[in-house]
Each structure stands twice: as C-alpha cells, then as structure tokens.
Amino acid sequence: MSNIEIYQEEKVIHIQLNRPDCLNSLNDDMVYELNEWLDRIEDEEQLLVLLSGRGEGFCSGGNLSILTGNEKQNPHLFDQIAQIVKKIYLMPKLVVSAVHGPCIGIGLSLALASDYVLAHKQAQLSMNFYRKNRLPLGGGKFWLKRRLGPKHSRQWVWKEKDITGEEAYRESLIDEVVHGPFFEEVNMRIQDMKREPVESMITAKLHYHRHNVQELEEELRKERHWDLKMEA
Numbered sequence: 116m117s118n119i120e121i122y123q124e125e126k127v128i129h130i131q132l133n134r135p136d137c138l139n140s141l142n143d144d145m146v147y148e149l150n151e152w153l154d155r156i157e158d159e160e161q162l163l164v165l166l167s168g169r170g171e172g173f174c175s176g177g178n179l180s181i182l183t184g185n186e187k188q189n190p191h192l193f194d195q196i197a198q199i200v201k202k203i204y205l206m207p208k209l210v211v212s213a214v215h216g217p218c219i220g221i222g223l224s225l226a227l228a229s230d231y232v233l234a235h236k237q238a239q240l241s242m243n244f245y246r247k248n249r250l251p252l253g254g255g256k257f258w259l260k261r262r263l264g265p266k267h268s269r270q271w272v273w274k275e276k277d278i279t280g281e282e283a284y285r286e287s288l289i290d291e292v293v294h295g296p297f298f299e300e301v302n303m304r305i306q307d308m309k310r311e312p313v314e315s316m317i318t319a320k321l322h323y324h325r326h327n328v329q330e331l332e333e334e335l336r337k338e339r340h341w342d343l344k345m346e347a
Contacts, residue, residue, distance in 0.1 A: 135170025174222025
C-alpha cells in the first residue's frame, strides 16, 4: 500500500496521506514519497491541489528518524522536509488543505504551508515541538508568524495550544471552518473554487511568496541547526 494516494480529475489533483492506522503520522518513507509526488504534479495541467488525510485525521505528527534521535540514519531528511514545504509554498497551483481530526506538529506545518486551509470545527490543531525542546519542523514558526503575526505566534508556540478548528478560525490560523459533513462540504468548496479566477489567484500567490521565500529558507536552516545541536 502506498503512503501517498493521488487522484486526478478535471481541474483538481487530490493528494491524500495514506497511513490511516496511525492517523497519517509521517515516517521517513512517506516524506520521500510526498516529495516525489509534488515534483510529478507540478507540471500537470490542473491548477487546484487538494491535500487531505485518509481515515480519522489529517496528520498526527511524525515518527521521523530526526525526531527519535537517529538523524544520522537519514541525513537528508531535513532537506526533504524543506523541499516539501517550499514546493507547496511556491507551486504554480492553488493548494488547499482539508483538515479533520488531529493535525499536530509537522502535520500542522504541512497544512499551513498551503494557500487555503479548511478545517472541521472539531479538528485538533497543535504545534507541540517545544515539549520536546525542538523548533517546529517544516517551517512551523514561519507559518504561524504569517498567519498570526509575531506576538501572537510566539504566544501560540510557547503555550503549546491545543485548539479546535472552530477556535483556529476565530484566531485566523485557518481560512474556513466546516460545520457539516466534512468531506461533502470540502468537495462542494472545491467545486466552487473551480469557478473562481484561479490563474489570477496563483499569479498573486507567487508574487507574494517569492518575495518571502528567503525568510522561509532561513527558518528552515534554523530548525536544522537547532535539532542537530540537540542531538549533539
């Protein structure tokens, strides 16, 4: 069974994290596979990308070698994670994350790297790296700062908030909250987006994101330096 499932339809590519038995927790193989798929879909004609998780949650974090004291086992994993979030951030497509159930740690970084975040009202969102004396992986601090501002992003990380999708929407962490049947409403929202001026939206996205990408790259370098320091 593949860790990543890809579905293509008119105007939309659906990327689904596919480890439902562990709430789609990322492992090393899954990271490599996701990175490869992002390369493959970039040149596809569809302009909308939907990112979701199979089963009962979006992504419950990571069971990664670099989080379990085995960074030397897979020395390129930091690079792979950095490539994933940069590809999503700079992809010439509109990337939508559909979050239900747990969305924790690197899973939250992955969701926030997208352009538009839909979350079920009872989704569970948390950035829990400080409990492990680590910086948020996958550009976590960068995404929080972009959405919440410097002051509130610091407080959010320090307090290690665990909040619902409803609360995340009130705090402007996500873009839209879903109250009804989740996947039905997500599909309806995607159908609506197909009728929007997606090409113009992508042009605006790339204008802003290319201007900010150096800050993201610096944050990713800090994550790696800090985590390697903790392993020393």
